Amino acid sequence: MTTTSRPPEVLRAPLVVEFPFTRSLGPVQSAFLTGLRERTVLGVRTTDGKVLVPPVEYDPATADEIRDLVEVAATGTVTTWAWNPRPRPGQPLDTPFAWVLVQLDGADTALLHALDAPGPDAVRTGLRVRVRWAARREGAITDIACFEPDDTAPGARRPAPHAGAFDDPVTGIVAPARLDYTYSPGAAQSRYINALAERRTVGERCPSCRKVYVPPRGACPTCGIATDEQVEVxxxxxxxxxxxxxxxxxxxxxxxxxxxxxxxxxxxxxxxxxxxxxxxxxxxxxxxxxxxxxxxxxxxxxxxxxxxxxxxxxxxxxxxxxxx
Amino acid sequence: MRPPIRDIAVVAFGQTDHRRTSDEQSEVEMLMPVLHEVLDATGLKTADIGFTCSGSSDYLAGRAFSFTMALDGVGAWPPICESHVETDGAWALYEAWTKLLTGEADTALVYAYGKSSPGSVRDVLTRQLDPYYVAPLWPDSVALAALQARALIDAGDTDEPALARIAVRSRRAAAGNPHAQLRGPDVPVGDYVVNPLRTGDCPPIGDGAAAVILAAGDRARELCERPAWIRGIDHRAEAHSLGVRDLTDSPSARLAAENAGAFERPVDTAELHAPFTAQEVVLRKALRIGDGVCVNPSGGPLAANPIMAAGLIRVGEAAARIHRGDSRRALAHATSGPCLQQNLVAVLEGEDR
Missing domain, CATH: 2.40.50 (OB fold (Dihydrolipoamide Acetyltransferase, E2P))
Structure with a gap:
């Protein structure tokens, strides 16, 4: 049986892509995340003496392997910010907050996190802030619950050398991720699925090579053109x-x-x-x-x-x- | 800069109408008409194409290996010589350009597509971030762009009214672009999405596809009345941690432009892939775009931003202006990642015959 094409109804179905990535940590990341669990913020010193917080294992400028850990303060200064009036799933706070880059005292670079503040008028670049620790900490960036405004003077603390050694170090993280989609199969596959609902199997014929594709996907992979003639098989x-x-x-x-x-x-x-x-x-x-x-x-x-x-x-x- | 060892030109460009949703079409159904458009424009058939390269990301629509199904639209059987990049199609164009430089192919088909409508693209894009320190916080794409915008405002490089003017100029320019999604003089500045960025400062979310054909030397002259010769092209990246970067500048874009020869002579046109208004401020500075340069005459990504295709469209729009004789020398820029993380710059020229 051959029929001419007609626009099918758009089929939709929820599609959830969910994947818990298990990631191992290198020595610097392990020390940093274990430190957060212990309410200690570590940075790493580059070859030219800059302190990177959060610390990385290779110098972003020189690619040198860097392992020289230091402890910095849990207080710092906002270097830029953005007010988020409508928090989204997974973000650190579920009430309106500011995204901030914070340069912690003793660090030369800034850390991205959330700042709990009453409104955008309470936030500015240069604002002094401190870490608010999460009540339950497991060795993850979310061990910092967020930042909150602070009234201490800047630069009160110089970075102190730190061995990065802790009992029961964190060696990996599990990073869950979930994305929600609404899946629509497109015209050819919708026609196919709609016919299946009537217990008919309907393929589509390539107008050039005449091959009948079952299930159809909308294009003839040999000819690169649309298959739009339905053929019941x-x-x-x-x-x-x-x-x-x-x-x-x-x-x-x-x-x-x-x-x-x-x-x-x-x-x-x-x-x-x-x-x-x-x-x-x-x-x-x-x-x-x-x-x-x-x-x-x-x-x-x-x-x-x-x-x-x-x-x-x-x-x-x-x-x-x-x-x- | 040394000139490329082979003259390679964009000889055809096509794009879909970009729309908020295309749920009645699969990816290949959306893409195929654009592939046919560029093939028809040159008279080439799939079998005539020496190399095919595409750019897309399965995360956008949540469809695993969607690029293999998109290949059905090319006519990839018997097997063709092809490749794919999981980023914007401008990088697929770069790969195709290098393939043509080797002399192994004289023509290349480059295409890109993105369907943002099935998912929540602001959240999807968080998955490209540092998985240890950043992604667990789910900072969405607008939030990161807003941090950059605030840094620019604090530095005195721009202010909110200036950003609004960029938005208005872009959508006015797009009034002449039938493919654009958001166009005309009446697009409101809107409320804050993430302060200081308002809806007007953000690109429309939508679906779309684009395709380009490259050809080398005399083959390009056969296929196109006025080829858009790629005089130079380069791409560079910033350090991945936002906190080590100066968000008000883009040294990687500047270096790419320098390596592409952009500073050797002035350009008359620049197609900049600045999805957020404030990023145009960064790029104008980094790429030394003067006031006399026509920036984003297509409307740019503020008028249509099909993710994964929007950068390739910048190259295509710049080339199309050269094809039409509206430009002699144009700069095309593409970006990927948060806050202009990666940047590609191409310099295209027409030649007088």
Missing amino acids: GPAGTVTTYCIVNIKAKNLDVEVPYVYAHIALDGAGLALHGRIAGIPYDQVRMGLRVEPVWTDSPTGGRFPDHYRPTGEPDAEYDTYKELI
């Missing part, structure tokens, strides 16, 4: 190749071993993949004719649950050899 197809899965995937309600196969649906120019059932796993073979089995399960309604043998004779190799 199947429902039956031929197993072109397969594998036997012996390891159970997490949360998968399917007993192993089972067969996962490439299936060229009748009329399709390439194979899609699906699970084969309704036949002992060790009897699946190339050329086996199969058909989709749809279920009404809430999670499986949009695509075939699996494919099962049709009972037809096996397809001749020559009929599918170009689709392997």
Whole structure:
């Protein structure tokens, strides 16, 4: 069956990308973050005598390896600021605050953090501030809960040498990250998904090379042009190749071993993949004719649950050899 | 500066209309018409292209390996010679330029695309920051730009009315750019997003794509009436920690410009990738842009800022002005990262025949 294209409804689904990065620390980062846990702010001295806070392991100007740790004060001066009227998820404070770069007393560079202040009128470059320590500290930049205004005079403290040695040093951090998206599959894939909801498999034909792509992705990767002619394929197809899965995937309600196969649906120019059932796993073979089995399960309604043998004779190799 | 060992020019440029959302299209569906536009403009087919290079980031739309699916729009089978950078397409153009310099290819297709609409781009961009000391605080892109703006105001380099004038000038210029997302004289200065930056100081968030074709020597002259010759191109980076930088200056942009030969003769046009108004102040200083230079006649990124494509668009817009005969020598700048972290400068020239 061939139909002309029409604008599909825009499909949308929430998509969460979440990844807890586990990162190891070098000697300088480890000392700095462990120090924060112990309410101690460490910097590192560069070859030309500047004190970098937060400290890094290589001099940003010379690339020298730098390991000469010093302790600086927990008080400092704002070097620039920006008032954030609407805090966003994950930021240090959930009430309006100022982003600040703070040059701590004894440091030559500035640290980015949040400043808890009543409003933008209370903040200025040159403002004196001090660290507000988090009640629970674990060796992370968030051990500084934020900065708060302070009335001590600047430069009261010179950096003191520090061995950077602490009991039970922090050697790594786990940095959780979560990003929320609204996923939309685009025109071709929306047409495909909408047809699947009607238990039809609809591919798209390249107007140039005439190949029918199932599932379609909107473009013919050979010709680089849009596939916009819909072609219903199947429902039956031929197993072109397969594998036997012996390891159970997490949360998968399917007993192993089972067969996962490439299936060229009748009329399709390439194979899609699906699970084969309704036949002992060790009897699946190339050329086996199969058909989709749809279920009404809430999670499986949009695509075939699996494919099962049709009972037809096996397809001749020559009929599918170009689709392997 | 020594001239490049091979004459390489931008011979075609195309871009989508940039929009707040393109949710009815996949990335390849958004990109493909632009690819066809530049191929049609030159009469080239995919098979004629010696090298293909793209720039994009999967984090924007949250779609893993989206660049491989975008390649479907090129017609990448049988396999073509191609590469991808996970940054703005201006850096893909740089890679393509070096490929053409080697003589291994005479033509290159460069494209870039970004869909910011599926996610929250201010938060997404925090993931590019130092993962130990900065990213755990989730400082969003506007907040970091606002710290830079405040530093400039404190230094006396600008003030809020001057920033507002940059915004107004950009969107007025964009009135003549049918691809721009935010254009015309009536774009309000708005409320503070992160003080001192107001909505008017920030780029629109949107989706879009762009493509460029490069060609070398006589091939460029065959393909284009008035090629935009790349006389020099270079890119440099600042130290990654914001607190060690002087946010009121951009030594990396200046060095890139010097290495690209930008200071050897004046330019008449500059397309600057300054997504936030205050960053134009930094770039004008670092790149020594005089008052007589036409800055961002396209409207620049304040009018359309499809992330990952906006830098390539600067090169394309500068080249297109040369193609049309509106410019003889133009500077194109692209940036990536917070507060002008990385900077690329290209110098393009037309030649009189």
